[in-house]
Amino acid sequence: MNITPTEFEDLYIIKPTVFEDARGYFFESFHQKKFEDATGIECEFVQDNQSRSVYGVIRGLHMQVPPMAQAKLVRVLKGEVLDIAIDLRKDKPTFGKTFSIHLSADNKEQLYIPRGFAHGIAVISDEAEFFYKCDNYYSPENERGIMYDDASLNIDWKIDVEKRIISDKDQKNLTFSSFNSPF
Known part of the structure; x- marks a missing residue:
């Protein structure tokens, strides 16, 4: 398992060691001690979540605020x-800077996202199954969101505007400038 730091403190890219043979492959997706x-x-980690989405879906930018903030370990299954x-x-x-990474079932890379980050994904294949571990339980009353298309963040989601699929809830998120960060 190769764990690589990013320019963001405590944000890590994790690349597993994959063993392949005629039967398929095997890898440790997480090893706490390592x-x-x-x-x-x-x-x-206390909760695992999985979602399936089709091309064009953007989920986010989500986070939970204290006392129910969450760190996440995210990866793509398909x-x-x-x-x-x-x-x-x-x-x-x-603070206020964006990190982006291409995660896929093929590259098997994962991202560890510490508490204090908003998080989102854009599905850039026909469909995707996304899996993540959380170090705190889901708490609807502590859930918050920042607008995925906030101009001040300047995120290139790699999906044409007319092909984006956004939930009603995510279309009502706060702008970055109006979000008073508790972190």
């Missing part, structure tokens, strides 16, 4: 997504 040894981050994370930690030099 993760903790490489990053110094102690986490205990298809491809553009994964986006926005740093909402006011005391970090990367």
Whole structure:
């Protein structure tokens, strides 16, 4: 397992070691001790979530605020997504900056997103199955969102505007400038 830091503190790309032969492949998708040894981050995942979406779906930008903030370990089981994370930690030099990565079933890469980030995905294949582990339980009253198309964030979702599929809930999210970050 190769764990690579990004320019964002505590945001890591995880590339598993894949063993392939005539039967198929095998890899450890997560190993807590290896993760903790490489990053110094102690986490205990308590909830797994999975979604299936078709081309053009944009989910996000979502987060939960304290006391129910969540760190996530995200990956794609089928298809491809553009994964986006926005740093909402006011005391970090990367506050308000965007990180993006192409995750796919083929590349098997994962992204560890610490608490204090908003997160979203865009499905760029015909369909995608997306899986993520959370270190805190879902809490509707602590759920928040930032507009996926906020001009100040300047995110290129890699999907033409007329082909985007956005939930009613995500169309009502706050702008970045109106979100008072508790992180």
